[in-house]
Amino acid sequence: MRELVVISAGLSNPSSTRMLADRLAAAAQRGLEANARVVELREHAKDIANHFVTGFPSPALDEALDAVRGADGLIVVSPIFQASYSGLFKSFFDLFEADDLSGKPVLIGATGGSARHSLALEHALRPLFSYLRAVVVPTSVYAASEDWATGGDATLADRVERAGGELAALVDDRPVPAREDAFEEPVPFEQLLAQQHN
Template sequence: MKRNIAVVSAGLRQPSSSRLLADRLAEATRRELEQLGAEVEIHTIELRDHAHDLVNNLLTGYPSQQLGPVLEAVTRADGLIVVSPTFTASYSGLFKSFVDVLDDTALVDKPVLIAATGGTARHSLVLEHALRPLFAYLRAVVVPTAVFAAPEDWGAGETAEGNLPRRIDRAARELAREVDRREGPANADPFDNPTPFEQLLAGE
């Protein structure tokens, strides 16, 4: 069976430690799903590339032609990996803007792996005090293991190089198992959600 995994990275810089962590989690999840016999397609979304479209969506209530397929990719995914940098003890405003424009039911019963990056390991509580409650509210199925990466986790020392990969592998294994035991999302009927007349008049 083919499985689609959407990966959302909310990093602002290039290169971004959030994107680096997202890529590692995605590849580990791919390996785990392939071992379970699945064909895997990874769709990675860099929110920094859609920042203006997200603001416009919040103002107008409608996604642009560029943002629409991104929202659809998340909605249609079998599983979701999200990585946010830590800003003021929480997820970034860019990440929250993306969540705010998702349909209220987009993540219901969807397996989600949460992860974050930050300048110090003390910020790791963002996973349990901000990200996990957010996705619980959206009725997603958040896997038990969350992954936080501080600067020292990317070091060359034996402890750092051993600990982060183990956490990544464990979280990816949990996500793969949740995805594997579910049927894929049902194909959406385009007539169930027609384009609003106001949007047609606006020429979008």
């Protein structure tokens, strides 16, 4: 079973950003046997800010960061503010080291009030994840307010399915990472006994 982590940077509840994230996750799971864990960044906003000041993540934020590092694939969706991703979205990904996302398949999505901001996916999100050495799927998905007016138009649904399928194929092609098992090679009893006598 593969592990997908879905990052939603929506600020309201409910939000169109989370709706798009959920649709993308469902589309990826149709082509891949995978669990999908959603991380709502608004729930970690204060901890992200504190991390920059103190240098230490809270336990909840640390768990979210570890989930991203250990994921087989990522789905990331941000609202578009001032023609780019949100500050909260950028701050979260600023917490990763240079190689944390290297080679990881990523599906990028965004939401906004107008279709005019759809290019933010290509001039903001795609370069960010290319810099982090992730492998970004060819199809990005932008949903404007009018896309939700009738429950999402057919064009949006087609893009969601295509992007989800691309992510599923990329994740499926990656070798399954070896999960660490602390009990796989226990220290032999004789060795433990010898250490006590020394």
